[in-house]
Amino acid sequence: MYVVVSPAGPEGYALSFLDDSGEEEQQGEVVADDELGEAVEAIELESPRWVWHDTATTYPRMLIAGVRVERCHDLRLTRALLRSSSLTASTGLAMSPPGRWDEAITSTGPAAARQPSGNELSFTDGSGSDDDDSGAAGSGAAGSGAAGSAQLTVDEFRLQLETVRAATEPNRLRLLIAAESAGALIAAEMTHAGLPWREDVHDSLLTELLGPRVAAGLRPARLEQLATIIQHELGSPGLNTDSPAEVLRALRAAGLTVETTRSWELQALEHPVIEPLLEYKKLSRLLSANGWSWMEAWVSDGRFSPEYVPGGVVSGRWVTRGGGALQLPKQVRRAVTADEGWKLVVADAAQLEPRILAGVSGDLIMARAGQGTDLYAGIVASGAVENRAQAKVAMLGAMYGATTGESGRLLPRLARAFPAALAFVEDAARAGERGEIVTSRLGRSSPRPGEDWWEAQAAAREGAGSERDRQHARQQARDWGRFTRNFVVQASAADWALCWMADLRRRLSYLGAAALRTAAPGTAALETAALETTAFGTTAESGRALEPFRSVPHLVFFLHDEVIVHAPEFQAEAVAEALRAAATSATTLLFGGFPLTVPLDVSIVDSYADAV
Template sequence: MVDAVPPAPPRHLVLVRRPDDGVDELGGVDVVEQVGSATLSTTHVAAADLPGWVAAQEPSRPRWTWDCTTRWYPDLLRAGVRVARCWDLRLTHDLLRGSPLAAPAVGATSGAWDALRAAAPDGGALFDGEDLLGLDPVAELRRQQDALRAADHRGLGLLVAAESAGALVAAEMTSAGLPWRADVHAQVLTGLLGPRPPAGRRPVVLERLVEQVRDALGAPGLNPDSPGALLGALHAAGLPVEDTRSWTVERLDHPVAEPLLAYKKLARLLSANGWQWLDTWVQDGRFRTDFLVGGVVTGRWSARGGGALMVPAPLRAAVVADEGWRLVVADAAQLEPRVLAGMSGDRAMAAAGRGRDLYEGMVASGAVATRAEAKGGIIGAMYGGTRGESGRMVERLGRRYPAAFALVEDAARAGERGEVVRTLLGRGSPAPTGTWTEPAGEEHRAEEAAGQARRAWGRFTRNFVVQGTAAEWALCWMALLRDRLWQAGQAAGGGRPHLVMFLHDEVLVHTPETVADDVAVLVRETAAEAGRLLFGDPHDAAPDFPLDVAVVRSWADAG
């Protein structure tokens, strides 16, 4: 029997900016070859030559290591250079600084690394003479590797790799853009709002609704866009409302409710995604936004520009694949409850969702009588609903699925004590700030306010552990899918399938029609593989992750 050979340490090529040093007028880059703690070589590359040099090294599959993916990869993509792997020092620094698994080993943190943020899109030339606060990427890489070794937790290493892979995905999605038909978008707006009005005027449909609102309230000069004026008009009409939110208006038994709700909905569409949005954000048939990996403390992504994570349903008709291409749209069903079953090891809850709708499985098991009760109870458990019908369902389901419900309860209690909780792979929750754990003085009001703050933070940590672990599953899914799509593209001929949108538990792939069915298979396979990465090989406590997958011409056709 031959002893297993330990895997070779990864080969890092660390990119370090250098200002103008006389080699060329734009300065350049020192590329430091780093294996473990050993520096093997340093190569100076002129700025103009960097894309070609990176492309020449890429067949050896190095791990490109840089201060922040947003400061390096977009320029490489513009030059037509794709890399397979990277190590994002900024994202990894933030993960290790916040993780209770690694924090003791991280040691003193650098203020410069703490302050580093993602670059703004088109924020200036890559080589502009700025030394990025004197950061030392080689020293930071060593410190991070030391911290991971000291943590000795497989999940944390997986999270670091997945987060950096996510940074590559985000940059590639921004570069590719989401296919967007401006003519279809304009048709949708015209159908809902009427023709495009002159600047400063409302569309005709909104003007008509304004007149109906004014007539219903007897307020001929009312501007419904002014919350104060609208609230005053509602009061003058004898409606004792405290605000003008849609959910408040929905409860009114008054003729103003219907036109006012319609106005609010369409005015929101005009403001968020109207003709001005179309002029600003859609260029050359693509909508491009700036995706921010880990932009939310749970690890979920955010987006900067254009409201990419909130595309309204009517405008999904404008997301149309190019001629000869298709969109593969995949949505993970009931992701967070399934993640809760897996991370808690609750066999009964995992079994309820195996191969079917999780909530219907709970009904079939006799835990509750209806799907609505099952859904309400699970949401209550994950978000802290303890009152009314939700509270009763939480108590009932907790008896059937004790491990899952105990996990979120323990996280809530830890949050109320001011403790940091973590996701499955090791992302840490932020610590509460302020004096919420110590009421100021002995006054009853101060003590009551502190108690409310503690319970609110407990509701946050209760959800953090589940939402954050779901984000980790999605990161692994996209990292795996990205690699498989690149391989599949070798057979596509007229172009490679690629990710173009990610919405927490939903992805869109733009793919040549010839390989669209193969891509749909890859989407399912990588979702299952991501589940195995987090929760192990299939067993009675491991959840499955069914997807709703559609191959369509338009996003709206996915249902």
């Protein structure tokens, strides 16, 4: 059963009930905004799939009410997939002009996902009449008000179902849509639950590294000390060490040949100023990215709650709106600390992208090299390279198109050892150079180059313009080829990660429910279920909703191939097993019986800094 949720203006939400084929059974039941959570909780007992415009703006309302749902279909994310996938290229949806359903839904500020902004897609004007003409073709008049909005939403959902059925490989797309929509649920839940964060520990770390906190606009003691050393070593007393342009001029004036002030370039130089300058850059970055001001803006009630954006990159990778959750430096990871009576279970998929390359290319030799061991060690054992460092450099070169240096030297050897894998990425690169799209394992496709790219390529083929223009066009083609070369691997790895997390979320839900069902008075499970004073802050008056995660293991962090689960201590080992089982399940979903393994490095720790 599908339940379609449509905004109905001040009336609340319209709920439409459809059978598994998308045929309507009941339409237009309106639920007041403050009653949505209760209504969803009752209907969830029937295990429906919820259908709504955008998970990021609808689902937080339910979480605030303490209600979780098992599964959904996110119309916005799905339309984006169906519009661009090579598997749906000949469908009416893919070929139709952009409409309101294609508009991105945005929200602002660090609290947006906790306090819904009410900016869902609207399909009615001020009078309640339909003013949108981009819904399903041939759907007829939709009516007005709540009924009109509900009909347009149902029509879009049916159009998406029809598009999937018409796809060249519908089962691949069904799995991708389910995984992408599950990822949206996980993103909203992680924002709601937050990553456990000890503000006192963070403050101590900053004070230890930078010195005591000072007023905004002033440098902490350590940065001031380093700035003085840098000015002295460069013979420039008035140098503004926060200005790359001034520092670059001072370095050149000191006789150093440099093009930029990037750390990798400075590290190649020998001069007394280099060490303090590198330290200054590192600490200055820490202060601006994760300093005291950052903590005040993004951490509250013992939780860091960024707003995750699933599919924020064309390859399917996530981004965040502010907070920098995907770039937490090692200096502050000590502050990521489990609540009392809880643990952090940290899991990292070992060498995920090279393993995924073995799977998508069907390279049996490479897959076997990574079975039950470090893939890079397996590459060394194959005789392709001499050591692990060379194996890593060669694989990165293969996936990112390196043609010079150590990578370029090792690539021919790698190609001889693993011909199917190297031919796969080479084919993807050539396709990109021709302006063609490439597609991930489950059906996410790369964008096409822009109009300027095509014009430059056409001019170069016709011999128009100068030799410099033609060289530039050839470089553009090679650059796009490097993009598509990497896309097929990175996007397929994103497919795998979504399936991993979706299956893990289901397993964690079962673990939490089973613990509460089987707990008897006095058992550890029942005691942990009552940890209302330690999970999500010290008191119920903290302002953070304790439900629905106060007593069950739940995801709190995701970064491409790494996740963190916050779990009651007595369930930590079971969570570690769930992580491994979910990884195996995801690999089977994507690659069937192909002998590919994706081992995990799993740590059960009190602090993120202690994870392997």
